[in-house]
Amino acid sequence: MSGSEGPRLTITNGMRRILDYPKFRGPVRMLVLETQYFFDKSWRRAAEELGWQTAAVPSVMVGNLTREHVQNLFTTLGEFRPDFILTSNYAGMDTMGMFSRFFEDARIPYVSWFTDTPRMILYDRQIHCSYYSVAATWERAYTKHFEDLGFEHVLYLPLATDPAVFNGEPTTQTARDLAFVGTSMIEEAGEAWEKLEHLPQVAQAIRDALDQGHINKANFTQGIHALLDPSLLRDRDRSELRHIELCIIYEATRRERAALVKRLEPYGVEVRGDPGWQQVARCVGGTVSYFDSLAPHYRSTAINLNATSLQMKTGVNQRVFDCPAAGGFLITDAQDDLNELFEPGSEVVTYATLDELEDKVRYYLNHPQERTAITARARKRVLGQHTHRHRLQTLEAFLRERYQT
Numbered sequence: 001m002s003g004s005e006g007p008r009l010t011i012t013n014g015m016r017r018i019l020d021y022p023k024f025r026g027p028v029r030m031l032v033l034e035t036q037y038f039f040d041k042s043w044r045r046a047a048e049e050l051g052w053q054t055a056a057v058p059s060v061m062v063g064n065l066t067r068e069h070v071q072n073l074f075t076t077l078g079e080f081r082p083d084f085i086l087t088s089n090y091a092g093m094d095t096m097g098m099f100s101r102f103f104e105d106a107r108i109p110y111v112s113w114f115t116d117t118p119r120m121i122l123y124d125r126q127i128h129c130s131y132y133s134v135a136a137t138w139e140r141a142y143t144k145h146f147e148d149l150g151f152e153h154v155l156y157l158p159l160a161t162d163p164a165v166f167n168g169e170p171t172t173q174t175a176r177d178l179a180f181v182g183t184s185m186i187e188e189a190g191e192a193w194e195k196l197e198h199l200p201q202v203a204q205a206i207r208d209a210l211d212q213g214h215i216n217k218a219n220f221t222q223g224i225h226a227l228l229d230p231s232l233l234r235d236r237d238r239s240e241l242r243h244i245e246l247c248i249i250y251e252a253t254r255r256e257r258a259a260l261v262k263r264l265e266p267y268g269v270e271v272r273g274d275p276g277w278q279q280v281a282r283c284v285g286g287t288v289s290y291f292d293s294l295a296p297h298y299r300s301t302a303i304n305l306n307a308t309s310l311q312m313k314t315g316v317n318q319r320v321f322d323c324p325a326a327g328g329f330l331i332t333d334a335q336d337d338l339n340e341l342f343e344p345g346s347e348v349v350t351y352a353t354l355d356e357l358e359d360k361v362r363y364y365l366n367h368p369q370e371r372t373a374i375t376a377r378a379r380k381r382v383l384g385q386h387t388h389r390h391r392l393q394t395l396e397a398f399l400r401e402r403y404q405t
Contacts, residue, residue, distance in 0.1 A: 097128025186276030298328030
């Protein structure tokens with residue numbers, strides 16, 4: 001379990017006495033490393049509903065922890081004595097694996113819930129993983145990648161909603177017919193292309209692969225060496241490889257969202273997001289606050305649109321749970337995991353092509369009662385099975401089986 005190579009933080013005898021406490025023997029004690037990610041507060045709310053005890057310390061998603069961060073973490077570990085630590089996308093961990101080794105030596109499970117491709121976060125680094133490292137992933141297609149990096153414990157944990165934010169009855173009284181909420185990705189894609197200006201052959205290969213349809217959700221999770229000519233990637237450093245992959249994600253997303261919106265312009269689709277949309281659509285509004293305005297926006301829209309990111313082969317995004325929980329009707333692109341999470345046809349409406357999407361938009365605009373019936377069933381499913389409370393219960397069972405002492 002222990003003794004792996006690399007720098008370690010010394011655990012003194014006094015600290016060992018403090019940290020040697022039983023795990024998962026009473027109400028669960030969860031420590032959250034806060035990174036201003038929107039899940040942080042939802043996790044704590046859900047945990048407290050379950051009767052758990054929670055604490056939080058500030059951390060960072062990128063960059064370095066300050067001395068104050070580290071001191072706060074160690075003080076809280078000793079005083080709060082958590083059963084496990086939870087964070088997003090491997091936040092708070094150093095590239096040398098020193099904190100991972102400390103949690104291993106302290107025998108405290110560290111759970112990172114990944115909601116973005118781990119290749120953009122961990123890439124191919126053989127990071128320090130131990131018996132106490134847990135990778136929870138919203139997309140099961142990355143399981144092998146986690147295992148190849150050394151994670152012994154990998155848990156498929158789909159996204160979920162927070163009923164404190166998204167919870168409303170569906171209605172046929174709506175303010176708009178059709179809407180999409182999200183960034184255009186124009187600025188992100190533009191910046192990504194700029195970072196590849198010194199690699200013109202790679203940039204052209206990306207454009208060609210996208211133009212010819214050679215890059216899709218089915219093969220993206222295999223990595224960029226499966227998408228582009230490996231000879232173009234030879235001798236590229238880790239930073240360049242990361243920028244190449246980011247460019248693919250951003251440009252593919254930009255193209256898909258632009259095509260969706262342009263196709264539905266005749267139906268008056270309203271787009272809310274960044275100013276870049278003004279280059280694409282006619283009916284453009286500003287941003288919609290996730291915590292304050294998004295739920296009523298979903299509920300007051302006859303048809304909400306969804307398009308899943310390239311980085312998800314089978315998984316689903318946040319909108320699939322949030323929208324129906326808020327009382328909004330959703331049409332989403334078909335993803336395999338939907339068949340496990342919802343009752344196909346009864347609780348979720350999907351499309352495989354833009355032709356099919358347009359047909360369903362026309363149909364459901366003219367059938368408001370069907371929209372509300374589907375939304376009501378989807379909402380019942382989400383609130384009954386797909387909240388953060390449910391995900392934490394799944395995580396608790398996984399952790400108790402492995403770490404109860």
